[in-house]
Amino acid sequence: MGKVAELWKPVEGTNKIMCTACARYCKIGEGQAGLCGIRGVHEGKLWLYVYGRVITGHVDPIEKKPVSHYRPGSKIFSIATTGCNWLCKYCQNADISQRRKVEGIEVEPQDVVRMTLEQGCQGLAYTYNQPTIFIEFARDIGMMARKAGLLN
Numbered sequence: 001m002g003k004v005a006e007l008w009k010p011v012e013g014t015n016k017i018m019c020t021a022c023a024r025y026c027k028i029g030e031g032q033a034g035l036c037g038i039r040g041v042h043e044g045k046l047w048l049y050v051y052g053r054v055i056t057g058h059v060d061p062i063e064k065k066p067v068s069h070y071r072p073g074s075k076i077f078s079i080a081t082t083g084c085n086w087l088c089k090y091c092q093n094a095d096i097s098q099r100r101k102v103e104g105i106e107v108e109p110q111d112v113v114r115m116t117l118e119q120g121c122q123g124l125a126y127t128y129n130q131p132t133i134f135i136e137f138a139r140d141i142g143m144m145a146r147k148a149g150l151l152n
Contacts, residue, residue, distance in 0.1 A: 002102070003051035005039055006136055017046050022085045022132045036133040037100035038083035050081035051137045054112065055096055055104035056128065059119050065127070071151065077116040080128035081137070097129040109140040113148050123151025 007021040016027045019034050026034030033040035038050045057079045062071055065078075081104065084097035091097055107115075116124055124145050126138050145152040 002047050002049040005046040005048040008046035017041050024085055036083040036085040048136055049102045050134055053104040054079050054107050055082050056080050065125050074122040076123050076125045077121040078125045078127045081134045084129040085133050086130050093128040109144050112141045113144045
């Protein structure tokens with residue numbers, strides 16, 4: 001099911017919850033999900049359904065990222081979850097970002113760090129969708145990645 005999210009607050013005078021992970025500030029009722037499709041209300045709390053689920057992971061040259069000037073020649077492990085809060089009509093990653101169901105392999109943050117190191121990568125990138133929607137998961141991965149000496 002994921003994990004209880006941290007970025008939310010009750011909407012006064014309603015039975016809805018406002019997600020504060022992104023600037024859309026979705027107001028979500030019980031049993032519903034926000035626009036991203038991966039943050040939803042269950043038993044009165046906002047859940048991040050994709051916490052611990054990665055839909056894809058690829059080794060990329062850092063030159064593919066918008067930080068190509070930083071450590072040229074290094075490899076980066078690019079990961080993503082399903083869902084997105086942007087509805088770009090011509091998204092090249094729509095098969096991942098516009099999915100509205102939770103899919104992917106189950107991994108804990110330390111597993112992502114381990115996979116990054118096993119692939120010989122110098123760091124991680126959160127990509128193919130807008131990572132603010134899974135910020136709690138990205139943060140936990142990032143904290144472990146930093147301890148392991150990875151770029152993040």
